[in-house]
Amino acid sequence: MTQATASTTTATSLDGGRSTESVRAARERSAVLERQIAVDPSRFRVLTGERPTGALHLGHLIATLDNRVRLQALGVEIFLVVADYQVITDRDVAGDLPAVVREVLLDYLAAGIDPEVTTIFTHSAVPALNQLLLPFLSLVTVAELERNPTVKAETAAAERRGRTGMSGLMFTYPVHQAADILFCQANLVPVGQDQLPHLEITRTVARRFNNRYAAGRPYFPEPDALVVPTPTILGNDGAKMSKSAGNALEIRAGEDETVAFVKRAKTDSERHITYEPDRRPEIANLLTIGAHFVGTTPEALAESVGAAGAGRLKRVVTEALVEGLRPLRARRAEAAAQGPEYLRAILARGNARADEIATCTLDDVRDLMRMTY
Structure with missing residues (x-):
């Protein structure tokens, strides 16, 4: 895969400030990226995904799944993470994860995700990806993480559910996401404009790693944001559609x-x-x-x-x-x-491919950090 040159126009401050100018620049850059995708989709590798907290619903389909299928059809290589470790960022009990992961996988297949061309994998099955979190954490400050708007929003949501305090996993969530994106050298991440500050953490990690350990020949791409329309779909009660609110129309519904x-x-x-x-x-x-x-x-x-x-x-x-x-x-x-074995085989293939790539990336990172003994 040829790494696309990252644009500075998507840069957004880590304190969550999103000026009209920065959002406009991100949208303009996305229009350029869409034209480049149409000409040569092989230039791009996308990382995206979600937490498996329940079966997916109409909001997921309209806001994200259909766009993934569109990019897949255009020929863009896609890595789709079922972020099982992130389920426990803000809750004490993960629930029946195997059952939920199966439902999410079925929803992916229903939407049109083709496991023969899109790599579907789970966090917990790719140890090398998660090990990248350690060197990546050394590249950001506590203050930068504290200012991240997603950490703030998720913590407030957890507190509304009665949970007090913030887990370390939630606090480092943006850096874990950087590991998700960078382990496979992804250079394109579909986001809504409100997620631009979150992606900037990943760009910061990539830039600082390159400056510190690979200045002569940058190793990680600074991934671009592909700003896509992400309409907020309401449930039948007028509130945002949510698996936990009981107001959603699930993809699997009759x-x-x-x-x-x-x-x-x-x-x-x-x-x-x-x-x-x-x-x-x-x-x-x-x-x-x-x-x-x-x-x-x-x-x-x-x-x-x-x-x-x-x-x-x-x-x-x-x-x-x-x-x-x-x-x-x-x-x-x-x-x-086709039964559970069919679904397990899909995940096994995706996990194996993601693990192979993550292991190579971790080996490269160790070499660049002179930590190969």
């Missing part, structure tokens, strides 16, 4: 559950349908969902419904969801029917 989900979704008292996310968030949410599956824009869908009102909008969204999710659920059922 047709009856889909119909019931839309039927219960909140709307408002205005008859005429318009797309105004700030003023009419519930209506905007239905328009976003429907437009995603119809293949249009929320504005165009709003115009087509117009004075027919929320009842008509719900019927349109229900039909779009049922038809749009039908092939996903068929793929999921087909994969599930």
Whole structure:
């Protein structure tokens, strides 16, 4: 893989400041990256993933999964981490991780992730990746980690759930994520604009490692952010869709559950349908969902419904969801029917490939740090 030259235009301060200029620059850089992907996708390697805290839902599909499938179809190499170690960053009990990981894997396959071309792996199966955390921690300060907005947000969320104090794993989460990205020399990370400060930790680690240990020939790429639309999908209660809130439509849900989900979704008292996310968030949410599956824009869908009102909008969204999710659920059922050994084999192949690459990277890091004895 040819390492793409990292752009400084995505740089964002570690204290979470996101000026209009920096976000605009990141979006402009992303437009350039999209053109480069179209010309030569082999230049890029993507690392992305999520914590396996439950089966994936409609919000995951719209905000992240469909974009991964798009990049996969374009020919970009993708590493997809099921970050099982990160489940215990903010909770005392991980739950039935094997069962949850199986559900997440089925959701990946349902969405269209092809394990023959995309490497799917778990944190805990790649020891060399996690060992990179130690030298990487030496490259950042406590103050920089304390200022990271994701650490702040996740800690506040944990405290709302009744947990007091911050685990060391949560505190070092941004550096662990840097190990996720850099172990495979990933040079592209799809993010929403609110995640730019988080990715900057990874860029900082790569830059400081190169300056300290590989100044003559930089070893790690400073990964670019591919800023992609990540709409916040609301549950049927009007709050952000969440596995823990009980307001989500899971990818694995059946047709009856889909119909019931839309039927219960909140709307408002205005008859005429318009797309105004700030003023009419519930209506905007239905328009976003429907437009995603119809293949249009929320504005165009709003115009087509117009004075027919929320009842008509719900019927349109229900039909779009049922038809749009039908092939996903068929793929999921087909994969599930092949049994647990089929899923274990997929993870075994992905884990083996990730472990081989991580071991080579760790060996290189030791050599560059003169720690080979």
